[in-house]
Amino acid sequence: MANFKISYREDTALFQNLWVKSWLGIFIAAMIVLPFLLSRYQLSILNGMGIAVIGALGLNLLIGYTGQISLGHGAFVAIGAYTTGLLAGTLGVPFIVALPVSGTTAALLSLIVGVPSLRLKGLYLALGTLAFGFIIEYVLFHWDLTRGDTGMAVPKIGAGGFFIETELQFFYLIMFFAALATLVAKNLARTKIGRSFVAIRDRDIAAEAMGISLSKYKIMAFAVSAFYAGVAGCLLAYYQKWIVPGNFDISLSIAYIAMIVLGGMGTILGSILGAILITGIPYGIVYLTDALRGTYPNLSGLIVDLKLGIFGLVIVLTLLFEPQGLVGIYRRIKVYWKTWPFKY
Amino acid sequence: MEKIIEILFNGLSMGAIYALMALGFVLIFKSTGVINFAQGELAMVGAFICYSFATMMNVPYIYAFFIALIGGIILGAVVYQVFFRTMVGEPLFSTIMVTVGLASILTCLAGLIWGHDVYSLNSPFTDKVIHLDKITFAQGSISTIIVSVVLFVIVILFFNRSLLGISMRGSAEDPDTAGLMGINVKKIHMVAWALGGLVAAVAGMFLAEQSFVRLSMSHVGIKAMAAAILGGMESISGAILGGIIIGVVEGLAANYLSGMELGNFHMGDIKDVAAFVIMIIVLMIRPYGIFGKEKVERV
Numbered sequence: 001m002a003n004f005k006i007s008y009r010e011d012t013a014l015f016q017n018l019w020v021k022s023w024l025g026i027f028i029a030a031m032i033v034l035p036f037l038l039s040r041y042q043l044s045i046l047n048g049m050g051i052a053v054i055g056a057l058g059l060n061l062l063i064g065y066t067g068q069i070s071l072g073h074g075a076f077v078a079i080g081a082y083t084t085g086l087l088a089g090t091l092g093v094p095f096i097v098a099l100p101v102s103g104t105t106a107a108l109l110s111l112i113v114g115v116p117s118l119r120l121k122g123l124y125l126a127l128g129t130l131a132f133g134f135i136i137e138y139v140l141f142h143w144d145l146t147r148g149d150t151g152m153a154v155p156k157i158g159a160g161g162f163f164i165e166t167e168l169q170f171f172y173l174i175m176f177f178a179a180l181a182t183l184v185a186k187n188l189a190r191t192k193i194g195r196s197f198v199a200i201r202d203r204d205i206a207a208e209a210m211g212i213s214l215s216k217y218k219i220m221a222f223a224v225s226a227f228y229a230g231v232a233g234c235l236l237a238y239y240q241k242w243i244v245p246g247n248f249d250i251s252l253s254i255a256y257i258a259m260i261v262l263g264g265m266g267t268i269l270g271s272i273l274g275a276i277l278i279t280g281i282p283y284g285i286v287y288l289t290d291a292l293r294g295t296y297p298n299l300s301g302l303i304v305d306l307k308l309g310i311f312g313l314v315i316v317l318t319l320l321f322e323p324q325g326l327v328g329i330y331r332r333i334k335v336y337w338k339t340w341p342f343k344y
Numbered sequence: 345m346e347k348i349i350e351i352l353f354n355g356l357s358m359g360a361i362y363a364l365m366a367l368g369f370v371l372i373f374k375s376t377g378v379i380n381f382a383q384g385e386l387a388m389v390g391a392f393i394c395y396s397f398a399t400m401m402n403v404p405y406i407y408a409f410f411i412a413l414i415g416g417i418i419l420g421a422v423v424y425q426v427f428f429r430t431m432v433g434e435p436l437f438s439t440i441m442v443t444v445g446l447a448s449i450l451t452c453l454a455g456l457i458w459g460h461d462v463y464s465l466n467s468p469f470t471d472k473v474i475h476l477d478k479i480t481f482a483q484g485s486i487s488t489i490i491v492s493v494v495l496f497v498i499v500i501l502f503f504n505r506s507l508l509g510i511s512m513r514g515s516a517e518d519p520d521t522a523g524l525m526g527i528n529v530k531k532i533h534m535v536a537w538a539l540g541g542l543v544a545a546v547a548g549m550f551l552a553e554q555s556f557v558r559l560s561m562s563h564v565g566i567k568a569m570a571a572a573i574l575g576g577m578e579s580i581s582g583a584i585l586g587g588i589i590i591g592v593v594e595g596l597a598a599n600y601l602s603g604m605e606l607g608n609f610h611m612g613d614i615k616d617v618a619a620f621v622i623m624i625i626v627l628m629i630r631p632y633g634i635f636g637k638e639k640v641e642r643v
C-alpha cells in the first residue's frame with residue numbers, strides 16, 4: 001500500500017493513515033468494552049500493566065531517546081508514591097492535586113542526578129543513579145515521616161459520595177492516564193525537544209556543536225522521565241492502598257529497564273509492548289505452573305525468586321540476540337510482508 | 345584510643361575486601377572496557393561454593409578455599425564465553441545492562457541452589473582473636489589483610505613484569521593494534537574475566553568469614569564500585585586506596601553516626617549507604633577519581 005503525502009498537514013499528522021486510525025478505533029472500542037468481559041483478577045493484571053506503561057514510557061524517553069542511563073528509576077516511582085502518600089494520606093489532599101504534585105516532586109528531585117549528569121556520561125551516570133536509588137530507599141526506611149518498614153496507607157480517590165475503588169473503575173482511570181502519557185510522549189518525541197534528545201543520544205558533542213543546549217535538554221529529559229515515574233508512582237500508591245519502601249527497590253528499576261530493552265529502546269510502541277510483557281510474565285508463569293501445583297506444592301514460592309532472574313534473562317537474551325527488541329522484530333515482519341514475495 | 349584503633353583496623357580489613365572487589369572491576373574494565381555490575385554476585389557465588397565444601401561436606405577449609413578460587417576462575421571465564429565474546433563493539437548501555445541482567449540471573453540461580461537462609465562459614469580463623477595490649481584483633485581480619493596485600497603485590501607485579509600482564513595492558517589501550525602485534529585479544533579478555541572471577545571469589549570468602557554467607561552479600565559489589573570510582577576506574581592502586589577509604593569511612597560511620605537522630609530522621613544503618621554518598625560526591629566533584637585521568641573526547 002503506497003503511502004504518499006501531498007501536504008505538510010498529512011506529513012505531520014500523528015496518525016498517518018486510515019489503516020492506523022481504524023486500528024486505533026478498534027483498540028479504543030476494545031478497551032471500553034473489554035473490562036466488562038474480564039474477571040477482577042484479569043483486570044488487576046491489566047491495571048498493573050497500565051501503570052507500568054506510564055513508567056516505562058518515561059524511562060524510554062530518558063534511556064531510549066536521550067541515551068542517559070538510569071539504574072535508579074524505581075527511586076522516582078517511590079518519590080511519586082510517597083508524595084502521594086504524604087499529601088493524600090496525611091494532609092488529605094485530593095487526587096487531582098496529588099497527581100501533578102507527585103510528578104513535579106519527582107521531577108524536582110531528579111535534578112539531584114540530572115545536574116551531575118551534565119558532567120557524567122554512560123557508566124558514571126549509571127553508577128550515580130544506582131547510588132541515588134539506594135539512598136532514596138534508605139531515606140524512606142529511616143525517616144519518621146515515611147514510617148519506614150510499616151509503610152503508609154493511601155486513602156481512596158473520590159469526592160462527595162463517589163469513590164474509585166473497584167478494579168473496573170481503576171481500569172478506566174489508569175487507562176486514561178496511560179493513553180494520555182502515550183500521547184504526550186509520542187508528541188514530545190516529534191517536536192524539537194524530542195529531536196534534540198535523539199541528537200544528544202547519537203552524538204552529544206555534535207549535537208552541542210549544532211546549537212542544542214546539552215544542559216537544558218539533558219535536565220529536561222531527566223525531569224520529564226521522573227515526572228512520568230512520579231505519576232506512575234502516584235497511581236500505584238492509590239491502587240495498592242498501602243506503600244512500603246520494599247516495593248521500590250532495585251528490582252523495580254531492573255524490571256523497568258527490562259521493559260524498555262525487551263520492547264525496543266527509543267520507541268513508544270516498544271515501551272508499551274515491553275511494559276505489558278514484563279508485567280505479564282510473572283502472571284504467565286503462575287498460570288503455567290498452576291497445573292503443576294498439585295505435584296510440586298512449593299513451586300509458587302519459587303516464582304518470586306524466579307521473577308528477577310527471568311527479567312535478567314530477558315534483558316540479556318534481548319541484548320544479545322535482538323538489540324532492537326520486539327519493535328525490531330515487528331519492523332522486520334512488516335518489511336517482509338510489504339515486499340513479499342520479493343526479498344526487497 | 346583503643347577503640348579508634350580497633351575501628352580503624354576493622355575498617356581496614358573491610359577496606360581490603362572492598363579493594364579486592366574493586367580490583368576485580370578494574371581488571372575487567374581496564375582490559376575489556378566492560379563495567380561488571382555482577383562482581384558482587386560472583387563474590388557471593390564464590391562464598392557459597394566455599395561454604396558448600398567447607399561446612400556442608402567437611403572438606404578442610406584450605407582445600408575449600410582453593411576449590412572456590414577455581415570455581416571463581418571458571419565462572420568468570422564461562423561468563424565471558426557465554427555473554428561477552430559476542431559483545432565486542434556493542435554500545436556501553438548494552439554491555440552494562442548485560443552485566444545487570446547477569447547479576448539477577450546469578451542471584452536467582454544461587455537462590456534456587458542454596459536458598460535464602462543465612463549461613464555462617466567455619467574457617468580456621470572464626471571467632472579467634474589476638475590481644476595486643478588491651479586492643480583486640482580478630483584473626484580473620486588479620487588474615488584478610490595479609491592475603492589481600494599479597495594478592496595486590498602479585499597483581500601489580502603481574503601487570504608490570506609478566507608478558508601476559510603487559511599484553512593485557514596493551515590490548516586495553518588499543519585492542520586493534522594489540523591484535524596486529526600478535527596478541528590474542530579474545531584470550532586476553534577471557535583471562536581478564538577469569539582473574540576478575542578469582543579476586544571476586546577471594547573477596548567473597550573473606551566477607552563471608554567476617555559476617556555471613558547469604559544472597560544479599562552481593563550488595564558489597566555495588567559498594568566496591570564506589571571504591572573503584574573513588575580511586576579511578578582504570579587504576580589498580582586507585583582501587584586499593586579507594587577500597588581502604590570506603591572501608592574506614594564505613595567503620596567510622598557505623599560507630600559514630602549510627603545512633604544519631606536528626607530531627608525525626610534516624611540514622612540507623614548509615615553504614616550501608618555511606619559508600620553511596622561518597623560515590624555521589626565523588627561523581628559530582630571528580631568523576632574520574634583520585635588516580636584516574638580526565639578523558640578528553642575526540643570528535
